[in-house]
Amino acid sequence: MNTLFNGDDKLSQLLKINDELNHIKDIDSLLDAILYKTRRLTNADAGSIFLVEKKALNFSYVQNDTLRQRDPLNNKQIYSSFSIPVDEKSIAGYVALKGKSLKIDNVHKLDNTVPYSFNRSFDEIAGYTTQSMMTIPLITTRSQVIGVMQIINARDDLGKPIPFKESDESYLNFFAGSATAAIEKAKMTREMILRMIKMAELRDPKETGAHVNRVASYSIEIFQKWAEKNELQYKDIKNYKDILRISAMLHDVGKVAISDVILKKPAKLSDEEFRIMKTHAYQGAKLFAGNVSDLDALSYEIAYSHHERWDGRGYPRRLIGENIPIAGRIVALADVYDALISARVYKPAWKETEVIGMLKQEAGHHFDPELVGIFLSIYDVIKAIRNKFPDKE
Numbered sequence: 500m501n502t503l504f505n506g507d508d509k510l511s512q513l514l515k516i517n518d519e520l521n522h523i524k525d526i527d528s529l530l531d532a533i534l535y536k537t538r539r540l541t542n543a544d545a546g547s548i549f550l551v552e553k554k555a556l557n558f559s560y561v562q563n564d565t566l567r568q569r570d571p572l573n574n575k576q577i578y579s580s581f582s583i584p585v586d587e588k589s590i591a592g593y594v595a596l597k598g599k600s601l602k603i604d605n606v607h608k609l610d611n612t613v614p615y616s617f618n619r620s621f622d623e624i625a626g627y628t629t630q631s632m633m634t635i636p637l638i639t640t641r642s643q644v645i646g647v648m649q650i651i652n653a654r655d656d657l658g659k660p661i662p663f664k665e666s667d668e669s670y671l672n673f674f675a676g677s678a679t680a681a682i683e684k685a686k687m688t689r690e691m692i693l694r695m696i697k698m699a700e701l702r703d704p705k706e707t708g709a710h711v712n713r714v715a716s717y718s719i720e721i722f723q724k725w726a727e728k729n730e731l732q733y734k735d736i737k738n739y740k741d742i743l744r745i746s747a748m749l750h751d752v753g754k755v756a757i758s759d760v761i762l763k764k765p766a767k768l769s770d771e772e773f774r775i776m777k778t779h780a781y782q783g784a785k786l787f788a789g790n791v792s793d794l795d796a797l798s799y800e801i802a803y804s805h806h807e808r809w810d811g812r813g814y815p816r817r818l819i820g821e822n823i824p825i826a827g828r829i830v831a832l833a834d835v836y837d838a839l840i841s842a843r844v845y846k847p848a849w850k851e852t853e854v855i856g857m858l859k860q861e862a863g864h865h866f867d868p869e870l871v872g873i874f875l876s877i878y879d880v881i882k883a884i885r886n887k888f889p890d891k892e
């Protein structure tokens with residue numbers, strides 16, 4: 500498609516893409532979009548974004564059309580824990596270190612004079628052949644390198660790998676600059692949200708961050724299975740999971756509006772106290788009203804609907820069955836499971852067999868029966884999550 504555009508068309512296309520990117524607020528969806536559009540612009544078969552974390556480049560996003568066709572669901576997992584030092588030895592490391600882009604026509608025929616070499620383990624693990632490569636640093640206005648974007652195997656109109664063009668390089672440098680600003684902004688938003696979650700936790704010290712992390716992780720695992728069963732598109736699953744993690748962590752953020760006398764009461768609530776407690780669902784939802792972003796919309800949905808019941812006897816709206824948004828149904832199950840299996844100020848932890856018995860009994864009553872089935876089918880994963888985020892004493 501590359502060849503269809505002359506220079507002017509490409510510039511206007513760039514400006515349009517830039518405008519679109521400014522409307523994506525979630526960092527994960529944003530990086531996915533940046534990579535996708537960059538690859539389309541250059542007709543690259545594959546690409547990845549590394550983000551600098553703790554002086555190393557972490558393989559954060561990868562897209563590969565050839566591998567995707569081979570294995571639609573699993574391709575990203577292959578790379579999930581790839582990390583490269585910022586030094587002269589690798590191509591990506593060199594680009595991050597020098598802050599200059601690098602265009603390589605064939606990674607297997609590198610000049611003897613260059614300090615870097617091509618890291619073959621990527622190709623070996625993936626069963627892929629990298630040939631041409633262009634690697635661009637993501638540099639902030641304060642000259643800080645926050646990452647590297649790498650695109651691989653430009654193709655001609657027949658799909659054969661060819662070198663990238665000089666013109667690709669100058670366009671992409673421009674493009675990477677504006678993308679970097681957007682990444683920085685999204686990072687700040689995410690940090691603010693995480694601070695908000697911390698604040699909510701401080702209100703409820705017994706519950707701690709472990710509960711929200713567990714509920715978010717169970718929810719993502721349940722959703723993954725549910726989405727596969729219901730044949731959602733790979734890209735939709737990935738995008739949804741990214742925002743689900745944060746939205747699920749925020750499910751009880753409305754509890755900040757509840758007084759300590761009620762929230763920390765070491766005994767059963769009175770009817771009046773429970774009436775007030777139940778307002779936390781709506782109070783939380785109100786924080787995200789306006790649906791500015793996908794993240795706001797999902798956070799709203801989850802805060803509002805995580806206490807609804809499949810049989811319609813929940814609160815606050817008494818929604819029934821599939822009228823309850825899927826994310827609300829998922830978080831309801833994850834939340835109650837975790838509340839029961841853990842100790843609370845107002846109750847001791849239940850035994851595991853009792854909790855499982857309760858879930859089975861409540862399938863079709865409190866919970867979506869399909870989700871209870873999924874939950875039990877991935878119970879080994881659920882237990883691993885509990886081990887990963889234990890409660891503090």
Ligand code: C2E
Nearest residue numbers: 761762763764765766767768776806834835838839845846
């Ligand atoms: P939470 O502690 O996060 O509990 C979430 C949900 O788990 C509860 O929603 C309920 O559906 C389930 N759950 C928790 N503990 C038990 C239990 O011992 N038995 C049964 N059958 N289910 C349980 P629910 O009931 O709408 O409560 C919402 C929130 O209200 C709770 O969130 C908690 O913060 C507070 N709360 C509920 N009951 C009490 C109580 O007796 N004392 C105090 N101090 N807080 C309570």
Ligand code: SIN
Nearest residue numbers: 524525688791792794
């Ligand atoms: C985001 O869109 O990533 C943040 C949501 C917001 O607070 O507007």
Ligand code: SIN
Nearest residue numbers: 589590591617618621
């Ligand atoms: C490198 O940049 O040398 C390693 C990353 C890759 O092989 O794509």
Ligand code: SIN
Nearest residue numbers: 800821823824825826
């Ligand atoms: C569903 O309930 O099946 C989907 C609705 C949603 O995405 O919230």
Ligand code: FE
Nearest residue numbers: 750751805806
């Ligand atoms: Fe709640």
Ligand code: FE
Nearest residue numbers: 750751834838
């Ligand atoms: Fe909860």
